[in-house]
Amino acid sequence: MNAFQLDISFWKSVYFCWAYLPTDALPPTPHRLPLVMLPKQLECVVKAPHFQRERHRWNTNEEVAAVLIAFERHQEWQTTDVKARPVPPRGTTLLYNRKKVRYRKDGYIWKKRKDGKTTREDHMKLKVQGVECIYGCYAHSAILPTFHRRCYWLLQNPDIVLVHYLNVPLLEDNKLPPALSSASSAINAFADGRKWTEEELLSQLRPMCACF
Numbered sequence: 001m002n003a004f005q006l007d008i009s010f011w012k013s014v015y016f017c018w019a020y021l022p023t024d025a026l027p028p029t030p031h032r033l034p035l036v037m038l039p040k041q042l043e044c045v046v047k048a049p050h051f052q053r054e055r056h057r058w059n060t061n062e063e064v065a066a067v068l069i070a071f072e073r074h075q076e077w078q079t080t081d082v083k084a085r086p087v088p089p090r091g092t093t094l095l096y097n098r099k100k101v102r103y104r105k106d107g108y109i110w111k112k113r114k115d116g117k118t119t120r121e122d123h124m125k126l127k128v129q130g131v132e133c134i135y136g137c138y139a140h141s142a143i144l145p146t147f148h149r150r151c152y153w154l155l156q157n158p159d160i161v162l163v164h165y166l167n168v169p170l171l172e173d174n175k176l177p178p179a180l181s182s183a184s185s186a187i188n189a190f191a192d193g194r195k196w197t198e199e200e201l202l203s204q205l206r207p208m209c210a211c212f
Helices: 003-019 040-044 061-068 071-077 183-190 198-208
Strands: 093-097 121-128 131-140 147-154 157-167
Touching: 040 131, 061 121, 061 131, 061 147, 061 157, 071 093, 071 157
Parallel strands: none
Antiparallel strands: 093 157, 121 131, 131 147, 147 157
């Protein structure tokens, strides 16, 4: 028997074993997870046992990776409808499938690019164990300069996105500097010339500064 015949025999045996597996041994088609090849360096990162939906500091790269590599838990952790929830307050962390949810439609008004149409976002690649494996995308509030949105996803699995909203005070005592102590000064300094209604301003500032 030559090498070609051996190869054919091998694949026939593989097909036979697969075809005659009991149906309950295979996961239901809608819940099958995508095949994602992760760098070997991520093998030492412990998968997150649960998803923390509120955190008042930025996650480390390792903490972000721990959530994103826990593929089998993503179904129950994911937020499936942006419109069904209020504007996320500071500290909120959410997990989305970008194919199912337009997660950037969150109700906040973010700084725009020079064209005045698209949101200005800072892009970077983050390292875990010395290897670039996470893509970061950061947006900044058009009203309050200390409020930000950070989105993360694995380079090997961009469909699952971790989103974190946080207000990072400029001073250690959690108070804004005098120049920004009033809403009017905040608008004049950071609104890029736009005039805000009182309702718009309050709807943005309340969740940003919740619990202050």
